[in-house]
Amino acid sequence: MKQLFLAATLSLTASAAFACETVTVGDLSVAHGWSKVTIGAGRPGVFYVSISNAGATDDALVGISTPAAGMPMLHETVLKDGVASMPHAMSIPVPAGQSVQLSPGGYHGMLMGLTAALKEGDSFPVTLSFEKAGEVTVNVEVLSLRAEGPDCADAEQ
Amino acid sequence: MAFMLGLGAYRTRNGPVLNAALPLSMSEMSWQLTDHRKRAVRSADWIGRPTMVFFGFTWCPDVCPTTLSDISGWLEELGPDADRLNIALISVDPDRDTPDVLAEYVANFDPRIAGLTGTASQIAQAAADFSVSYRKVPRDGDDYTMDHTAGVFLFYPDGGIASIIDFHEDRRFAVPKIRRALS
Numbered sequence: 001m002k003q004l005f006l007a008a009t010l011s012l013t014a015s016a017a018f019a020c021e022t023v024t025v026g027d028l029s030v031a032h033g034w035s036k037v038t039i040g041a042g043r044p045g046v047f048y049v050s051i052s053n054a055g056a057t058d059d060a061l062v063g064i065s066t067p068a069a070g071m072p073m074l075h076e077t078v079l080k081d082g083v084a085s086m087p088h089a090m091s092i093p094v095p096a097g098q099s100v101q102l103s104p105g106g107y108h109g110m111l112m113g114l115t116a117a118l119k120e121g122d123s124f125p126v127t128l129s130f131e132k133a134g135e136v137t138v139n140v141e142v143l144s145l146r147a148e149g150p151d152c153a154d155a156e157q
Numbered sequence: 158m159a160f161m162l163g164l165g166a167y168r169t170r171n172g173p174v175l176n177a178a179l180p181l182s183m184s185e186m187s188w189q190l191t192d193h194r195k196r197a198v199r200s201a202d203w204i205g206r207p208t209m210v211f212f213g214f215t216w217c218p219d220v221c222p223t224t225l226s227d228i229s230g231w232l233e234e235l236g237p238d239a240d241r242l243n244i245a246l247i248s249v250d251p252d253r254d255t256p257d258v259l260a261e262y263v264a265n266f267d268p269r270i271a272g273l274t275g276t277a278s279q280i281a282q283a284a285a286d287f288s289v290s291y292r293k294v295p296r297d298g299d300d301y302t303m304d305h306t307a308g309v310f311l312f313y314p315d316g317g318i319a320s321i322i323d324f325h326e327d328r329r330f331a332v333p334k335i336r337r338a339l340s
Contacts, residue, residue: 036222039215039261046218071297077219079324082178083290084220084307104223105325111218112300145265146226 018123018139019150025136027055028094033126033138034150035111038118045069045118047109047126047140048149052099060131061092061100066140068124070113077105086110091131104148118142178288178306183208183316188283190247193260193272198245200286207319207338208243208312212289214250214303215262215272221246222265223325224309229267234332238339239269247283248274249291249305311338 022031032050045068053059064072074089092107094100102108109126118124122142129135141150180186186200209228213221225246232239246263248254251274254262259272274280284291291305307324311334319338322331 036218037265039265043216044218046222075219079307082306082308082321082323083304084324085294085304086219086302104219104226108219112296145222146229148226148230 019141019143020152021139023136023138025130026059026133027057028053028059028130028133028136030128030136030138032150032152033140034147035118035124035140035142036147037120037142037145038114041114041117043114045111045114047072047111048102048104049109049126049128049138049140050099050101050103051094051128053094053096056096057132058096059094059133061094061128062090062131063129064109064126065129066111066124066126068115068118068126068140069111070115072109072111072126074107075110076107094130120144178290180287180289180310180312180318182318183312186283186286186316188275188279188286190273190275190279190283191256192245193256193263195256198271198273203243203312204316205314206241206243207314208245208316209309209335209338210243210245210247210287210312211307211309212247212249212284212287212291212305213307214248214305215254215258216250216302220307220324224307225263225266225270227325227328227331228270228309230328231332231335232267232269234328235335235339239335241339242269242335243271244269245271245273247280247287248272249280249284249289249303251275251277251280311335313338 019034022029029052034048036046038045075086076089123139125137126140127137183200183204189199192198254274263270263272289306293301295301309322311319313319320334
């Protein structure tokens with residue numbers, strides 16, 4: 001029975017395998033890179049990811065780049081008196097010993113100037129630049145517009 | 158009583174609301190918009206059934222698809238009970254969100270969700286009726302984004318405001334609020 005359950009879990013996660021890979025740079029682990037389908041290339045795409053810092057030194061995400069978009073930027077969705085705005089985030093703190101999520105409704109990458117529409121099942125690389133740890137590239141999986149995150153066994157969604 | 162509880166929770170969570178922004182009753186509203194099937198919709202058309210509505214725009218990468226995903230999840234949990242609801246996204250970006258654009262967009266979510274748009278003045282009237290604020294924010298070049306009120310409004314069948322679901326509110330709180338509007 002346990003094996004059956006395991007098999008079912010594996011088949012569910014197989015489709016989001018890219019998003020479930022963890023890559024490391026220095027003390028930082030980066031995983032669960034995902035995005036959503038866009039209708040056409042004129043609308044901005046979105047980029048979500050989980051970052052954890054196992055070290056004793058604070059770091060910060062200071063930029064992203066990707067061949068999928070001409071102008072990727074870091075943004076934060078902010079609510080003030082019930083009104084949502086999306087200011088540019090100059091850097092996203094990744095404090096020592098803590099995890100940070102770029103996730104729906106909070107910090108996110110905004111991919112402006114897409115080179116092509118993002119289609120479900122596509123994947124593309126995003127390079128994250130950290131103030132101290134340097135650069136690391138993750139594979140980003142494109143999920144449906146309705147998706148709330150990848151189905152990874154270790155997902156913190 | 159549900160009405161009072163809903164508003165109390167809304168105010169507490171957001172701290173003091175300076176402009177005490179609450180929607181009018183549907184029967185006091187006067188907006189007229191066009192849906193994603195190019196049919197005219199007036200505020201009066203929604204009286205008689207419970208209503209769930211929020212404001213957004215289809216170029217929005219984070220808040221709007223997240224809200225529509227949340228709503229689609231709530232509707233799934235409610236099942237056929239939710240068939241009685243009027244459910245709509247009202248665009249605050251009529252320059253880009255034509256009925257055809259909205260049709261393509263809402264097709265990605267629960268089919269019970271309609272997309273409404275109109276002329277700039279029709280959108281302004283709807284926003285005033287709901288006490289919603291929105292603002293165009295220029296970006297590089299001709300590009301722009303929109304700031305907008307992000308809550309989901311719930312109305313009883315008689316058109317009175319039932320409650321407001323805050324952006325990304327937990328399903329455990331959102332679904333009971335919708336059930337109250339349905340009852």
